[in-house]
Amino acid sequence: MREKLTVRGCPTVVAEEVVSRLEAERLLSEDRFAESYVQARRRRGYGPVRIREELSRRGVDDDTIARWLDAGSRDWLEELRRVRRKKFGASVPGDYRERARQARFLQYRGFPAEQIRQILSNRDHE
Numbered sequence: 001m002r003e004k005l006t007v008r009g010c011p012t013v014v015a016e017e018v019v020s021r022l023e024a025e026r027l028l029s030e031d032r033f034a035e036s037y038v039q040a041r042r043r044r045g046y047g048p049v050r051i052r053e054e055l056s057r058r059g060v061d062d063d064t065i066a067r068w069l070d071a072g073s074r075d076w077l078e079e080l081r082r083v084r085r086k087k088f089g090a091s092v093p094g095d096y097r098e099r100a101r102q103a104r105f106l107q108y109r110g111f112p113a114e115q116i117r118q119i120l121s122n123r124d125h126e
Contacts, residue, residue, distance in 0.1 A: 050110020
């Protein structure tokens with residue numbers, strides 16, 4: 001919020017005062033922003049790696065990100081399966097080329113390489 005205000009021409013001192021007042025009145029909360037952002041991006045099919053990067057770019061501190069983004073959770077594996085099925089269908093790719101294409105897409109979406117390997121292997125039973 002501070003950055004948005006200063007970029008739009010608000011003096012730094014005034015921006016600090018406004019943000020401090022909003023935080024004191026509990027109208028502005030980094031925790032609420034992080035929680036809402038994680039949920040929204042997750043619903044759109046993005047993974048924890050990408051969401052973490054986006055939150056960092058928006059100035060959210062690492063502790064807050066960690067609180068709302070449990071990247072190792074089994075829930076992310078289920079989300080990864082859902083995103084892959086939606087884009088590529090239920091069957092696991094049979095050849096290397098298709099497996100690589102799906103892996104690139106899922107990495108772009110922000111899912112960890114280990115989880116991608118797990119769901120693209122024939123050993124993972126959906």
